[in-house]
Amino acid sequence: MARQRPNRRDFLRTAAVAGGVSVFPAVLRHRPSWAAANTVPVGSLLDKTGGINIYGLPAIAGTEYAVAEINAKGGLLGKQLELIQYDTQSDIANFPKFAKKLILEDQVAVIHGGITSASRESFRPVIDEYKQLYFYNIIYEGGVCDKYVFVTGETPSQQMGPLAKYALKKYGTKAYTVAADYNFGHISWKWWDIFWRNGGGLEPVAGAKRGQHVGKVEFIPLDVTDFNATINRIQEAKPDVLMSFLVGGAHINFYRQFAAAGLKNKIPIISTTFGFGNEHIVLDAKEVEGLVACYPYFDELDNAQNRALKAGMKKKMGNPSYYIGDAGAESYNGWHFWAKGVQKAGSFEREPVTKALESGIEWDSPMGRVKMDPASHHTIFTMHLAAVNSKRGWNVLESFPNIPPTETMQLCDLIKNPNQHTQYQPK
Amino acid sequence: MSLDTAVIMVLEILNSITILVLLALGLALIFGMMRIVNLAQGEFFTVGAFTVLASTRYAHLPLWLGMLLAPLVVAGLGIAIERAIIRRLYGRPLDVMLATWGVSLLLIGLITVTFGAVTQGIPFALGNFSVGRYQYPEYRIVMTTVAAGLMLSVYLLFRYTAFGRRARATIANPDMASAAGINTPRMFMLTFGLGAGLAGAAGAIMAPIVGVVPTMGVLYIARAFITVVVGGPIVLLGTLSSASALGLIEALISRFPLFTIATAGHCTPPPCEISIGGSAFFGQIALLIFAILLLRLLPQGISGFWRQRQ
């Protein structure tokens, strides 16, 4: 339990004092004092309820598991971590609010969390204003370049390079693109345009076929559930392959309607987002079997760390078929990256920890080898290309070690120019 | 435009109209006959969809049985809500609206508590047919047929049965009907239950093509209301005519770009321009703007205008 609940008498007394109005938020709070205790408060902001919780719940599971694991091994620098979580309820306005609370009132050593780019951008100004160490542990559109921010999620270049090469070799050169209509989709499209036309790289790849687009890229609002017209336009364009940047609960229907229109076996789909919200479990295997995606983590990965993580998570969740997913594993990794930084720095303070992380921390995670890139504060992954199988799982087709977030690295050097607090995007 | 494209266009328009009719029919009944703005109608739709989900996934019933069950469950729910809440508020239209909005939020909350906030799907088996270069799902034709069937049944019910006659009498003049021995509270209750049941049926029919999620009703409620308000006081005729007009506008604007506005952004590929029309979003915007303009011209809705002309 994160907080002691006030008793009724406290409530009545305070209500009486305050005339029933507005001043009681902080009065009711019963806070332990940190200085004397042998615990360190750490914060997490994730959506436990509301529409985004399909991503929030796995991330919360990964967070709780990682913190418990660190504490079970004796904590950090002799102190136990006290995890303070606030449910941001899928409401963007809650992020800056609770970020301020974590910083000003709970005085946490680090904040992890944020799911959509919208949520991250809503409280990054708060992070910057108070110079707070912050970890963003989820797939996103790339380009965040901020001295106080570390990113342990994958970016477009890490997924799109392998996907573009695979699709050009296997399917053909004509691609049609559908994308979620918000920043993530729009910026993903810009990177995809570059990668696809260059044959899988930011610069033209020697000897590779060049991709081309058929039809116009289609941006679909997050609440659209009827894809009839879109599917007809795809049929008109006759692409060799369909790239999907669709996101969220409503967009899952696209795959079902696409299959229902009999296109599943005619036009193969590749995606940077499919499976991330456990779409492959929600949908019937018949509807999406063979769809190809590229992530740093799949539960199916076979290594010692992942076996341990899977066993532990299944026990924690009390569910023998629990699926960790990319979001859960990245949250797990984010906390461990931070813990390694703290251990190396011998301190919980932001500056030494940042310096330690900028020394290029590298370790064997359940995803395989991962490394923090010092200049961009982004993670270098081993990426895995996988296809949905007939059992609502993935068959890993191929693995690519040492894939850097090229698009962000080429723009962002926080060692040379540390005073950056921005997000870059391609022009 | 080639022939197959034209046929697909017609099918898309038909599909838009079908969805609007399904959404609006129950609401039109409740609003048109009882003058109640029922903001919980979207959640009746949701409950219908979840009934199908629960009966196929957890009780392992066949899909068609779940779909038959849904309107009955939702009609029961509607009757319970009418007895518990709405009955106390007749004659206070704003309060009814607020109370049903409260019911709507409560229902979303309770469904989420029970089923979770995750979007769930209902797989179905029907195939598709070819129109020239296109494949079109058969299920959408089934939907249109069912929507037509529902409208016809409602017509027959109100036109030719004793219940229908009493209901119409109650609506026309409650005091007189009551004096003539009709149990008017009962008629209101049944009408409300029927309207709720129709929403449940709509939710059940649409469940396989849309994701089933506790907040799904919210996505549709505004369009349903717009259709009803534009339709005006004559329930069936109004719903059909306004659904046709709005569905046509929505389908056409969703498909065809009208014009573009150049802006100074950095677009891929250049040039940077805002295309008005040609997407689902502009389809919905066009529907709403058209509706507001129409209401300024015809405050009584389409069927109210016809009635005045006669």
Place this chain on the structure above:
Amino acid sequence: MRRVSSAELLSALVLLLPLLAVPWAFKPYTANVLAVYMIYGLLAMSLGLIWGGAGIMSFGQTAFFGIGAYAYGAIGLNLINRTQQTHTALLGGLAAAALLAAIVGYFMFYGRISDVYASIITMALTLVLFAFAVSTGGDEWVIGVARLGGFNGMFGQGESSQNIANFQIPPVTLWLPGMTEPFAFKINRESAAGYYLVLGVSVAVYVLTRALVRSRLGRVAVAIRENEPRVASLGYDTRFYKFALFTIAGAIAGLAGMLFAAWGRFVNPDRFGLAFAASTVVYVQLGGRASLLGGFVGAAIIGHLTSYLAEVVPFATIPPDAGPWITFLMEAGRRIVREAPLLVQGAVLVGVVLVLKDGVTPPLFRVLARHRRWGWWLLLPAVLVYFGHRVACQQADLCVF
């Protein structure tokens, strides 16, 4: 002009003194949260003004709130780097909200659209704006350097050679003649200026609105609420009175929106969304629409309740040795509490309509007015002592809780 009664003076003191002391008595987070409750309260008050005043139930106050916020953001982002102040942005935001309210009001009231239809139209309006704002994620949706940003919300795009670097909406910044440098209203460890700005604006708007309600316009509006045909037959142009009140309320909502954008330094489409529209109505319902303060009271109660629930309960853990029934009950309880914000709002809407028609504020004030002797001798000293203690211990850094 009526004299201020002693009960009113007492309530003003009991409310205002603590609010003035908050930045001194608590950590900055409290001032931050209270500022946003006051902003929502201001929005709710604008709804209370037309709903309680003229009987027009508008779902669309959030539309004017959002327009105010977006207009302030767009102008502020474009001008802040050039002029170092946000004067134009403040005027522009207010004008945009008032203009939109005037257009909508004209359509509704001069089209003689009745009350329930007006609610539906305002709801459609805010939903149209929501759908519009959400779909502006593309690069083409740009006003000068202000990107509308779709779902992500508005941001400024700074130019450099090969890429775009983002920057945020500015806080309220004044640079009046005679000032040596611009002054930004922020709330942080160093300054509570932003909090006092919101408090000052709220009090000023409240006082002005109260005067408005007691003016000729306000009294005619109440008469319209009670019996519109009779007012019309007395020769009043009821359409104009409704139109004027609606426009003023829209401007107040827009003002709240600007403060919100400046407070959080961001604005996103959720401000137009149905959930936000719902909570605004709930604030007014719960607080009571007969009193202009009702919206503030409702916003504070619901705001505090939701954040309390969000902070504490969803993360309570079930003991591992609990039996199946305990586990089931705790899991059920936890799920219910998790959805509590929605359930609470729903219950408030239904409950207030059925049971507590006036909301909580009028009864509270009645109690205060009846027992004002107790108030002067007990409540006020208690408030003074408590806050004196808080200020002293906070400033000496000795607060235990």
